[in-house]
Amino acid sequence: MPETPVIFDRQILRARRRRAAGLGAATFLVDRVADDLGERLAAVLRRFDVAADLGTPTPALRRLLAAKVGRLIAVDALAGELAAEPNLKVAADVEALPLCDGALDLAVSALALQFVNDLPGALFQIRRALKPDGLFLAALLGGDTLIELRQAFAAAETECEAGLSPRVAPFADLRELGALLQRAGFALPVTDVDRVTVRYATAFDLMHDLRRMGATNALSERRRTPLRRTTLLRMVEIYMERFADPDGRVRATFDVVWLSGWAPHESQPKPLAAGSAQVRLADALGVEEKSAGDKAVR
Secondary structure, eight states: OOOOOOOBOHHHHHHHHHHHHHHOOOOHHHHHHHHHHHHHHHTSOSOEEEEEEESOSSSHHHHHHTTTEEEEEEEESOGGGGTTOOSEEEEOOTTSOOOOTTOEEEEEEESOGGGOSOHHHHHHHHHHHEEEEEEEEEEEEETTTTHHHHHHHHHHHHHHHSSOOOOSOOOOOHHHHHHHHHHTTOEEEEEEEEEEEEEESSHHHHHHHHHHTTOSOOBTTOOOSOOOHHHHHHHHHHHHHHHBOTTSOEEEEEEEEEEEEEOOOTTSOOOOOTTOOSSOHHHHHTOOOOOTTSOOOO
16 A cells, blocks of 8 residues: 655644744634635534544634534644633544544534545544434635735745745645545535635735744645745745736635534435436436537527
């Protein structure tokens, strides 16, 4: 079996989260996602006895769930971050969940899974941890997230250093993530994307927010030498030239990709077998059926 590529340095990610907490974490994005997840969950008319929050970097989602589930388990690699919370705490990385098969009615996660090295493996573990007909609902950054910063850095390094280095994490797109849900064995998988555009005075302000989110460069292949001042200043200039609005503020894109799926259960709707339809499509649409060889009348 091929080894899983190590894209992210998980130890550095944890260190960046601790630094963010010390700086005063920027939580506006995860707060928004937590609120949206609560609204999506409210549309599911059922009670969840045992739920787990997998790696959400703030307590926002756990506070929202506390009154909606019977028992809440918080899974986080930074055990100290959970010390003041009343729910059951599990110090573990989402890449290696210490949960028994069929332990959960609900698994949720907000803005954590985009930094998992083996996302297919993590999704498989989550599906196994769910009881039959248990629900998985998560949001992670994907698509064109931070595309402006990625392009500005690439252009600046090409000009100033005659070569590129990994600066911004790669993000999976909607179709890839939908396929991973199916591969992990989820029934009724659904994916959609919510594009959030945040505006800043300069790219420096964006980078400061990323630092306070604990989301600065944690790629395993990142350059270990400090970023040159000339390259940084040129990046900021390019960012302003290409991505500024008429009022002079710059844009930053965050694509929040939503994933949902159910652990298989016999009560769930199944697709009809091929050839089992009782009504012709042409009759349902109220049109005349033509064979493939007939030419359309103009």
